[in-house]
Amino acid sequence: MSQTHFFPEGTLVAVLTCEPIDRSLDYKAPAGGCEVGAFVEVPLGPRKVLGCVWGAGKGGFDLSKARSVSNVLDVAPMRDEMRLFLEKVADYTLTPRAAMLRLATRAPGLMNPPSMQKVYRRGAGRPTRETEARTRVLGVLEEYGGLSFTLKELADAAGVTPSVIKGLVPQGVIFEEDTPRDLPYGRLDPAQAGKELSGAQDAAARALRGAVAAQAYSTTLLKGVTGSGKTEVYLEAVAECLAQGRQALVLLPEIALTAEFLTRVEERFGAKPAEWHSGVTMTERRRVWKMVGAGGAQMVIGARSALYLPFQNLGLIVVDEEHDQSYKQEDGVLYSARDMAVLRATFCSATVVLASATPSLESWANVEAGKYTRLDLESRFGPAVMPDMHALDLRSEKLPATRFVSDALARAVTKRIGLGEQSLLFLNRRGYAPVTICRACGHQIACDHCDARMVEHRFLKRLVCHQCGETKPMPEACPSCQVEGRLAPVGPGVERLAEEVTERFPDAKVSVLSSDLFGSARALKAAIRDIAEGDTDIVIGTQLVAKGHNFPNLTLVGVIDADLGLQGSDLRAAERTFQLMRQVAGRAGRSEKKGVALLQTYQPEHPVIRAIIAGDEEGFWRAEAAERKMAGVPPYGRMAGIILSGPDLAQVMDIGNALARRAGPLHQVGAQLFGPAPAPIARVRGRHRIRLLIKAEKTAPIQRAVSAWVGQVKLPGSVRLQIDIDPQSFW
Ligand SMILES: [Zn+2]
Ligand SMILES: [Zn+2]
Numbered sequence: 001m002s003q004t005h006f007f008p009e010g011t012l013v014a015v016l017t018c019e020p021i022d023r024s025l026d027y028k029a030p031a032g033g034c035e036v037g038a039f040v041e042v043p044l045g046p047r048k049v050l051g052c053v054w055g056a057g058k059g060g061f062d063l064s065k066a067r068s069v070s071n072v073l074d075v076a077p078m079r080d081e082m083r084l085f086l087e088k089v090a091d092y093t094l095t096p097r098a099a100m101l102r103l104a105t106r107a108p109g110l111m112n113p114p115s116m117q118k119v120y121r122r123g124a125g126r127p128t129r130e131t132e133a134r135t136r137v138l139g140v141l142e143e144y145g146g147l148s149f150t151l152k153e154l155a156d157a158a159g160v161t162p163s164v165i166k167g168l169v170p171q172g173v174i175f176e177e178d179t180p181r182d183l184p185y186g187r188l189d190p191a192q193a194g195k196e197l198s199g200a201q202d203a204a205a206r207a208l209r210g211a212v213a214a215q216a217y218s219t220t221l222l223k224g225v226t227g228s229g230k231t232e233v234y235l236e237a238v239a240e241c242l243a244q245g246r247q248a249l250v251l252l253p254e255i256a257l258t259a260e261f262l263t264r265v266e267e268r269f270g271a272k273p274a275e276w277h278s279g280v281t282m283t284e285r286r287r288v289w290k291m292v293g294a295g296g297a298q299m300v301i302g303a304r305s306a307l308y309l310p311f312q313n314l315g316l317i318v319v320d321e322e323h324d325q326s327y328k329q330e331d332g333v334l335y336s337a338r339d340m341a342v343l344r345a346t347f348c349s350a351t352v353v354l355a356s357a358t359p360s361l362e363s364w365a366n367v368e369a370g371k372y373t374r375l376d377l378e379s380r381f382g383p384a385v386m387p388d389m390h391a392l393d394l395r396s397e398k399l400p401a402t403r404f405v406s407d408a409l410a411r412a413v414t415k416r417i418g419l420g421e422q423s424l425l426f427l428n429r430r431g432y433a434p435v436t437i438c439r440a441c442g443h444q445i446a447c448d449h450c451d452a453r454m455v456e457h458r459f460l461k462r463l464v465c466h467q468c469g470e471t472k473p474m475p476e477a478c479p480s481c482q483v484e485g486r487l488a489p490v491g492p493g494v495e496r497l498a499e500e501v502t503e504r505f506p507d508a509k510v511s512v513l514s515s516d517l518f519g520s521a522r523a524l525k526a527a528i529r530d531i532a533e534g535d536t537d538i539v540i541g542t543q544l545v546a547k548g549h550n551f552p553n554l555t556l557v558g559v560i561d562a563d564l565g566l567q568g569s570d571l572r573a574a575e576r577t578f579q580l581m582r583q584v585a586g587r588a589g590r591s592e593k594k595g596v597a598l599l600q601t602y603q604p605e606h607p608v609i610r611a612i613i614a615g616d617e618e619g620f621w622r623a624e625a626a627e628r629k630m631a632g633v634p635p636y637g638r639m640a641g642i643i644l645s646g647p648d649l650a651q652v653m654d655i656g657n658a659l660a661r662r663a664g665p666l667h668q669v670g671a672q673l674f675g676p677a678p679a680p681i682a683r684v685r686g687r688h689r690i691r692l693l694i695k696a697e698k699t700a701p702i703q704r705a706v707s708a709w710v711g712q713v714k715l716p717g718s719v720r721l722q723i724d725i726d727p728q729s730f731w
Contacts, residue, residue, distance in 0.1 A: 008033040012057025012066060015042050017049050018105060022096040026057035028068040037077035041070045041111050050111055052078050052101055074114060076293035076310060078104070081347040086308075088347075089340055094703055094723045095333045103333055104308040107289035108282045115181040115286075119148035120165060123175045127168055133160040134168060141174070148179065182287040184296030186271030190242035194235060194268055201229045204375045205236035211351045211373075212240040212316055219342055219352040221322075221363050224377030225386075225586055227550075231261075233377065234318050234353050235268050238299060241351075242269070246315025247292070248299045249306055251337060253324035255279050258301060259525060265299065276302035276309065304329060304337030307344055314348045317341045322354035322363060323579055328728040336726060338363075357586065358579035361572075361628065362635045364621050387557065387588040387595030389613045391604040404492045405500060409558045409598055416556045417508055417537050421593065423556040424539045425497060426584045428564055430514050431455040431464065432496045433489030436474070443480035445487070451683040458495050459517060468685045497560060498540050508537035513544050543580070545587060555595045557588040562599040562609060570729070571633050574608045578620055581612045632695060634726060638702050641727035642692040642710070643679060646719035649688040656690040658713050665708035671696035687720075 007013045007029040013036075014024035027042050034040065038053045048070055057066075086100040109115070122141040127134045136158040141149075155162045168174040197205055204222065211218050224230040234250075241248045252258055255277050266272050274288045274297040291297040293310040300306050304327055307317075319327070319338050327337040338354065339362075345352045354363050354372070367374040397406040405413075405425070413423045433456045436445045445454045447465035454463035454472070462471045477484040489496065494514045501510055511531055518524040524544075531539055534553045539545065565577035581599065588595025601609050611620040629636045642659075646652040656676025663673045675692035682689055696702050706723060715721055 005036050006033060007036070007053070007056070012059050012063070013069070014054045014057050015040060015051040015069065016054040016097055016101050017042065017044060017051040018098055018102045019044060019049055020096070020098055022098060024054045024097075025051075026059065026061075026066055028063075028066050030069040030072060032072070034069060034072050035077050037079060037083060039073040039075050039077065039105070039110065041073065043067050043070055048111070050105060052083075052105075054083065071111075073110060075110065075290060076312060078310060079312065082310060085344050085347050088343060089333075089335060091703060092343075093333055093335050093725055094707060095335075099333055100308075103305060104310070105289075106305060106308070107286045109286050110289070116178045117150060117181045119150055119177055119179050120154050120169075120174050121146065121148045121177070123168075123172045125171070125173055127173050128171060131164075133158070133164045136160060137165055137168065138173070148177070181283075182290045184291055184294070185274050185298070188242055188265075188269035188271050188273065188298045190239040190269060192268065192270050194239065195229075195232050197229065197232060197236075200378055201233050204377055205233045207373075207375055208234065208237035208351070208353060209240040212237050213244065214351075215244065215246075215315065216349050217346045217351070218373065219345070219354065219366070219371070220373045220375055221359055221367050222353050222355045222375050222377070223357070223359055224355075225357040228357075228377035230355050230357075230377060231264060231320075234320075234355055235265070237316055237318070237351065237353055238265075239269070241316040242298050244315055246313045246350075247295075247297070247311050248316040248318070249309075249311070249314060250299070250301050250318040250320060251304060251306060251327070251341065252301060253321045253326045255303070259522075261301060265301070269299075273297070273299035273301050276300055276306040278303065304335075304340075307337055307340055311348070314344070314350050316351050316353070317345055318353045318355060320355045322356045323358055323360040325576075325728060330729065334722070334724045334727075336728065339726070358582050361575050361621065361624055365625060365635045368625070386582070386615050387555075387585055387597045389585055389597045389599065389615060391562070391609060391613055392598050392600045393604050394600050394602050401490075403500060404497055404560055405504065405558070406600055409600065410504060412556055412596065412598060413505065413508075413538060413558065417505065419555075420553075421556070422531070422534070422536060422539060422551060422554040423558060424541060424545060424551070424554055424584070424587055425501065425558045425560060426541055426545065427492060427494050427497050427560040428543050428580070429455075429491075429493045429561075430457070430466070430516050430542055431493035432458040433491055433493055435490040436463065436487055437490050438478035438481060438483065439486040439488050440478060440483040441481040443478055445475075445479065449683070449686045451681050455493065456489055457493075457516070467681060492560065494540050494542055501538055501540060505538060509535065510538045510540065511536040513539060513541035515542065515544055545584065551587060553593075555588055555593050557585050557595065557597040559584060559597070559599040562601040562612075563603055563606075566603075566606065566608060571628070571631075572728070574624060577608050578612055578624075582617075585612075632697070636698060638694075638696045638698055638700060638725075639727060640694040640696075640702055640706055641724040642675075642694070642706075643722045643724070644676070644690045644692075644719060645684070645687040645722070646716075647687060648718070651716070652688050652690050652719060655713060655715065655719055656692060659692060659710065662712045663709065665705045665712075666694060666696075669696060669700045669702065669705040671700055671702060671705060 009029050009031050011029050012026050013029050015027050016024045034053055036053050040051050041048050042051050090097045090100045140158045151162050154165055169176045238248045262272050276288050295312055319341050322338050329335050342352050366372040392406050392408050416423045435453050436456050447454055447470055449470055450465055450467040452465055452467040454465055457464050463474055464471045494512055498512045532551050566573055585597035588597055644652050644656050666673050672695045676690045679689035679691040
């Protein structure tokens with residue numbers, strides 16, 4: 001940017017605040033002036049609010065009325081590249097800039113003065129009176145030569161009460177000092193030796209190191225199954241980035257995977273990186289935010305919002321499991337962290353590594369189009385990494401309605417138990433049964449607030465709505481016909497499957513891995529470790545098991561319902577089923593033992609099921625790409641989803657129709673409009689939902705058209721309009 005970067009006292013500056021006002025406000029620069037990008041505290045009505053200096057003020061009003069910036073915060077100013085990035089994301093996702101600034105300042109207490117704490121270190125001389133406790137304190141301090149301790153750390157280490165330490169301060173034997181509470185993270189040493197890499201891994205690592213060393217934007221798709229050493233390879237890219245003195249960001253899709261990953265980073269670089277996700281305390285969040293800005297954090301492991309941290313010199317972004325749906329933020333600012341990572345990298349000449357065993361069609365297509373480089377890692381166990389896959393045709397099995405494991409699958413499980421090996425039964429459905437039906441009147445128990453059926457969770461002894469989280473106890477009598485004792489579960493969830501398995505394999509040790517059965521990430525981790533160590537014969541799991549955990553003794557995967565993901569109208573249904581089935585099947589036979597995957601299905605001739613069984617990945621992608629190209633849908637066309645919601649169905653529908661009648665701005669850019677129609681989930685939390693769908697060519701300026709289009713209709717306060725550019729889910 002060639003504009004002014006410093007504003008002397010009294011000049012007008014435009015300040016963007018985090019408040020819901022969609023424009024910047026003019027203030028006078030404070031005493032000492034301020035820079036563009038400075039984080040400031042400004043008066044707004046009676047309050048003081050957080051803001052960022054966005055540029056020169058517009059003026060055009062009586063300058064004597066302008067208020068002054070109250071305070072410039074003692075944190076690194078926002079860099080130009082970050083401001084441009086936020087503006088670009090705002091324009092792309094049609095999000096107000098203030099909401100973007102909120103995303104970029106999501107750490108508490110940024111306006112407070114730096115928080116201090118007292119620390120203690122060795123002073124001079126000996127205590128006036130030597131006691132055993134005092135000697136122990138000095139012993140600890142001497143042992144750690146010169147290091148400072150907090151009062152609690154020192155008291156704990158010496159096994160004394162804090163008063164013993166305090167008593168030594170007036171004598172000068174111990175120094176008490178104030179230091180900032182937000183301390184830098186331990187230094188990561190990129191020169192430390194990494195794990196030994198195989199030939200293919202080494203070649204990939206060299207390619208990535210070269211990309212990082214170039215200090216220019218590039219994106220590489222790193223494709224490799226879990227056993228292929230993908231993490232070791234991209235950690236070499238991190239090493240190169242750190243060696244260049246730049247910062248690295250690794251995005252992970254699941255908090256449960258972070259702990260394991262932190263350990264690997266510590267082994268590789270000798271210290272732990274900073275962590276940024278919903279499980280991190282508020283104090284720690286503030287520390288991460290400040291240290292990333294002050295250069296006291298070389299590497300961050302985080303969830304998608306880590307993209308908006310104030311990196312000063314970001315050189316590498318790794319998006320691990322890049323195909324994972326959780327990278328799409330589904331409320332608030334609707335953005336895809338994978339796509340925004342690529343955008344962010346273009347502003348700061350950084351390298352992007354998209355890692356996956358089962359890449360998204362978007363990334364596959366970007367490789368085909370020459371936009372991304374592709375690196376393939378074979379498994380270190382050779383080509384035998386995918387297990388033998390077979391379909392079990394349920395049409396010929398004649399299972400009773402209360403059983404879900406076919407005899408063929410049961411025989412395979414029995415065989416594994418005999419060999420002392422593990423089996424995984426996969427069912428992507430939490431709870432006991434997805435539907436509870438009244439055998440007297442046919443009524444199905446639904447959520448009172450949503451257009452969704454309640455799922456029975458026997459473990460919790462409740463019915464749960466998976467849309468809104470509402471729960472209620474299982475009633476004795478049917479809520480519709482009041483007949484007692486006729487409510488029956490229909491279909492399986494993992495809890496019901498566990499019941500059947502325990503009955504059919506009474507001597508087997510069974511573990512159920514489902515996110516709602518564990519109180520904490522730690523409990524879940526412990527369960528995963530127990531399974532990996534072989535303390536289980538049969539694992540029953542939801543999607544949770546598909547994500548990266550390594551069970552070396554697992555040689556059989558049974559998919560209870562391979563057809564589940566193919567239902568519904570989602571354009572990515574085939575892609576997701578293909579990815580999920582491959583990930584789950586890939587759990588079998590990670591070590592020397594070759595695995596088998598058996599897929600129970602009612603439609604073994606379905607092209608997706610056939611592609612999964614044949615293991616022809618490239619063939620699947622080419623066929624899927626051709627279909628999407630024909631249909632003009634992503635990644636070969638653009639889409640935007642509009643959801644209108646409100647308490648009154650007729651009112652919401654009227655607005656939807658009014659929008660449809662004024663589709664001129666959309667037609668001008670060649671876009672088509674579909675709807676309004678009730679959304680697939682037509683009511684959530686008591687609000688009726690109507691959706692409209694826009695389809696356009698890939699190059700159409702869809703955002704401008706959509707803004708102009710929705711701007712024509714005034715919304716009543718009770719109606720909410722949500723725009724989702726590049727929607728990932730269609731509910
Ligand atoms: Zn009934
Ligand atoms: Zn609900």
